[in-house]
Amino acid sequence: MTGEAQVETVTATTTARPDGRTIRVGIIGGSGYTGAELLRLAVGHPNLELVTVTSNSQAGKRLDKIHPHLRGAPDEVRALKTVPHDAATAADVDAVFLAVPHGRAMAIAPGFVERGIKVLDLSADFRLRDPAAYPEWYGAEHTAPGLLGGAAYGIAELHRAEYPGAALVSGAGCLATTAILSLMPLLRAGWVDTSRIVVDGKIGSSAAGVESNPGSHHPDRSRAIRPYSMTGHRHTAEIEQELTFDGPRPEVHMSAHGIELVRGILTTSQLFLTQEHRDATERDIWALYREAYGAEPFVRIVKERTGVHRTPDPRFLVGTNVCEVGFERDERSGRVVVIGALDNLTKGAAGAAVQNLNIVAGLPETTGLSTVGLYPAP
């Protein structure tokens, strides 16, 4: 959350930004929810200058007429009018965020890449390395397979070293990010039987986007605990890709559920230790997580022994770029239960993209991103 006060600060420091730099950015697809969140983050970011925002469905409208939270943004943002996507192709920008539907980003990205503009994608179009995976999981051939080799997968905690050489940085699925970050330490260590990893995902309604439909109708969606993609969830592909280390590709069995939440994800994963590591204690596992995330600004281990707030909780992460991870060792068996939580629009989408841009642009990785949420949660 950013505001006029911070905007003043921004204004005040325009002539003297922390590192003296301005990144001129465009948002391609600014009328959806990830666009709304990108705009919020851009307003609060000291180094970003918002040059253009596009929308085909709401072209020509002022931003504060599209997004009610921008009523409090500085006038130059409030009054900015969206232009159609095509109008942005020649914009004088250093970087673009692509917040467009799957299938569309692969059509748009090449033009920007060719012009040397940094591309931060939020769609699914560049997440999978294997071109053959797109028809399998997304039902259509990839139309820009040449870019796949130069794309880095957009979870900085795993791939930031690749960003400098990358032509673009992909998005990462919101459920996928939660699952990957929470499971990675145990998988990377090779302690887990990779043949049966179960992930139960719970997700808020904003993940389904800004368009109303019978499934989002309040009398039916309210208080729902609604299974969807019980099998075959598309994020499975990127989770398996990213959790493949030295051994075989793991088999991830995910089921997702819409829950009574607007922003937020919680994943509950069930892992079984290999025979070799069957005796691993909670302390041992803790050490793995500390090693993986001790220095990460945006991954937090949550595991309290007392009180109400013992486990990762998406409600306290709203608007932050933090992924919380936690776990519990089952003493009766070789099981470990792993919990992950984040805000699907921030760390699960727009926040991660800003984090990625910070790295690409050589700014401190945490610039303009928050780690302190709201308590009590709204």
Place this chain on the structure above:
Amino acid sequence: MTGEAQVETVTATTTARPDGRTIRVGIIGGSGYTGAELLRLAVGHPNLELVTVTSNSQAGKRLDKIHPHLRGAPDEVRALKTVPHDAATAADVDAVFLAVPHGRAMAIAPGFVERGIKVLDLSADFRLRDPAAYPEWYGAEHTAPGLLGGAAYGIAELHRAEYPGAALVSGAGCLATTAILSLMPLLRAGWVDTSRIVVDGKIGSSAAGVESNPGSHHPDRSRAIRPYSMTGHRHTAEIEQELTFDGPRPEVHMSAHGIELVRGILTTSQLFLTQEHRDATERDIWALYREAYGAEPFVRIVKERTGVHRTPDPRFLVGTNVCEVGFERDERSGRVVVIGALDNLTKGAAGAAVQNLNIVAGLPETTGLSTVGLYPAP
């Protein structure tokens, strides 16, 4: 839900009940949420006469001052005052419902059994057959182990044949009922690898009872998706017990979550088919479920191909005695995802107890119980 009109019907038929019979009942522990639900069902049941209701914490209060829904009950119920538990020991009743905390039912039940009064327990005290399981799962020795042999486990769909000879009918855990009924057909058929059954439970706040505490405080509990008993959930013991058929005891790995719901449970279970049954199709599985539940009045298979309401949904089961079950076969692997849903206070507690009493008393099993919920759900 029952009302004055139905009460009129009841009154009208008092002299000529459907089968000419009246069962005089007592509710031991009437001030909690399961007590509230038992009272609602008793008001609408044509054969039950409410003789006594006890409460130690709210002794001497009129029922309509304890439970706001009873403001609409007939005067003889509204104005009934609770008595302390001890005052009920000599009540002239045919049957008692025990809606008291775990540990207390085992102290109270023997007295009623000795007097030949039918006992419908709602606690955990008589669910496990093995006396040694109580210290393991509930942390204390069983004080009436002699009754365990004569207790039938209270899921009628599995054990109704044992009821006539049973000294008492136990309760069944609400999460356990959902898991057991949804998993039973596949387990009984022996199609499932029993070594790694994963159950992810989601449950409303009423399951934690009527007493307020920091965990139930609205600003913290609202919109929660809160893991609890990630390992070691007590209902695991009865699920494993009840899902043991010809083969070895299955290993059930359950994690539970409090969700933004007051009444309702949804379980998502992940099963893996044995090598032998790896080729089972959805049609094959459907046949198993039809065979198991086709004649059951209170178990419904829900599996739609289109629309918003494709899977079991606890919201439309509120106040009904129905458990909905559904499943999806993963075509990529040997996995089957199984969904179960019910109202934890009705089919998960009070409704099941009334169903059990109907059987014990020789009434039609469905008497006084509902299968049509509310849509749109409140």
Place this chain on the structure above:
Amino acid sequence: MTGEAQVETVTATTTARPDGRTIRVGIIGGSGYTGAELLRLAVGHPNLELVTVTSNSQAGKRLDKIHPHLRGAPDEVRALKTVPHDAATAADVDAVFLAVPHGRAMAIAPGFVERGIKVLDLSADFRLRDPAAYPEWYGAEHTAPGLLGGAAYGIAELHRAEYPGAALVSGAGCLATTAILSLMPLLRAGWVDTSRIVVDGKIGSSAAGVESNPGSHHPDRSRAIRPYSMTGHRHTAEIEQELTFDGPRPEVHMSAHGIELVRGILTTSQLFLTQEHRDATERDIWALYREAYGAEPFVRIVKERTGVHRTPDPRFLVGTNVCEVGFERDERSGRVVVIGALDNLTKGAAGAAVQNLNIVAGLPETTGLSTVGLYPAP
């Protein structure tokens, strides 16, 4: 809520209904939310036989494919297929419920009236006595003004004496019913300054109907406290009409708000006593309400001094045909605060229509209607 058990009872009594009578009914407009509630009530009503259900938008579909709660209805209801409205005009029925949009009922009703079929309207088309009020409040001329004289306004507590001679019984607005029933005793007594009656209405999302739209989109509608019709709410017309007694027509100033609820209404009204009655005490006001509603089965005065449940509460009225009313006298001024609550789909629509049919058909007024809700509320 009704169920298989009750259905069994119904079946059992088909040959011997309480009064030996069967009313053959049709539901014109069965695919919306009031249709869903009418169907639920019809299933549980011992004297109703459901002959035909119409829907233009979902013609030809089985009822249990339209409404998920009917999955538990008896087979003859579950499997009933809707027909287009026109196909019902010649149906052999004793009575029809019109659950169609405003403007449409006035086109359909005359045909049924001419055939001597009892019409229970749920729309706004016959609520106002003055034909000139329709263009003013609903923006169109009335097309069947000849029927207005023979229409009784559908709040039985005020108009049941007129029903026997009426050609049809109108619907009553859900917010209007809440306001009228809660305010009537004070207005009828003439104790209130009628020049400035303020009504603040709060209402759940089901009142806006079954069709999704941007205003019903879950991420935006969730947790809303959204003012709408702050001035000019259409129900104002019928409230003013029905609260006109000996004196001048009162001026009712209503503002409505969508709240986080699916089913339910609460109205908070601010009244100011006339100089003559300025000294009226809470006891005096209580006497007025007792006199008005002491014998009414479906209006309940709620005014507790202690506990959490002191005032009318729509959550405990879900699915019941009850309107709760309460009040508080402001000792600092001549003000009285009046609260009303009900379920907009039951007492605010379908339940009231069934109550009206019971009267019209000479059945006990409470037949098939409930007064005991759910606690804890779902």
Place this chain on the structure above:
Amino acid sequence: MTGEAQVETVTATTTARPDGRTIRVGIIGGSGYTGAELLRLAVGHPNLELVTVTSNSQAGKRLDKIHPHLRGAPDEVRALKTVPHDAATAADVDAVFLAVPHGRAMAIAPGFVERGIKVLDLSADFRLRDPAAYPEWYGAEHTAPGLLGGAAYGIAELHRAEYPGAALVSGAGCLATTAILSLMPLLRAGWVDTSRIVVDGKIGSSAAGVESNPGSHHPDRSRAIRPYSMTGHRHTAEIEQELTFDGPRPEVHMSAHGIELVRGILTTSQLFLTQEHRDATERDIWALYREAYGAEPFVRIVKERTGVHRTPDPRFLVGTNVCEVGFERDERSGRVVVIGALDNLTKGAAGAAVQNLNIVAGLPETTGLSTVGLYPAP
């Protein structure tokens, strides 16, 4: 919302704050919800240095063990341990926030005032100018009446000019702030009949504080629309005080309702224009509001003609220091409906206190405060 990134910025600018100044602050009462919000704002404020935080109920605990959102705060805040209130009396601070219960602040404040420490109160203890009002509205004599004359009422938009000479700046009630800011322009202009101002307040559960009780128990509080203080609400006193301009003290008739929201208030007020101003148009009223608030950074007029977001909405103000106001003129009568909205913990408490401190300390008024909320709202 502030975070590690911003904290870095803070750290980075510690040696070069915007105006080179550091305000050393203490929070007296840091374990409640307003304390939690003060801490969040303090972490993100570039000029505040948190010296001490007190709590009697949770003395000696680390802040991040009390408040889950502070897990993401910088280490010096996370690890700070609370001390008992008494231990703070000699703290070396420039200013203190008093976030203690009513009655307690009047005991604590004098000690700080005497030492020349700026006091920003959040309690009700210094809101009313007339000492006789405290026994009337709060049931007890004021124990520091000598301080009342030197206290400025803490709504900066009305009283900021008094702050420099004030010994302390009081809190302002959260409902009172919403009502006062939304009604002020019309009242100050003298256009309104002050004899019957009706305010209907809707408020989230966080306003009742951090302690659980039967009224906050989730199964009962969830989805509530619960009237409370229907008459005699304590904030009435300060609303009437602050809306008294040239004419007589207005009569404010308020009723409050708990709603399904954690953070947020919406007030709906019904005003009637005087005969003289009966012809005022929406345009005229708009001019009054523009004049009053056009230059205010934290009051925003919201009045859209189209779309879903036409009126003030507390959901998009969560965590911001903004109060939104809007209105609608009733063309049928002399009525004006006025809407106000804010976050009770921010603009209704902690944010307003920070705004007040900024003024007192001579900082830009908007420092460290946000005007851009979250959309979609969590």
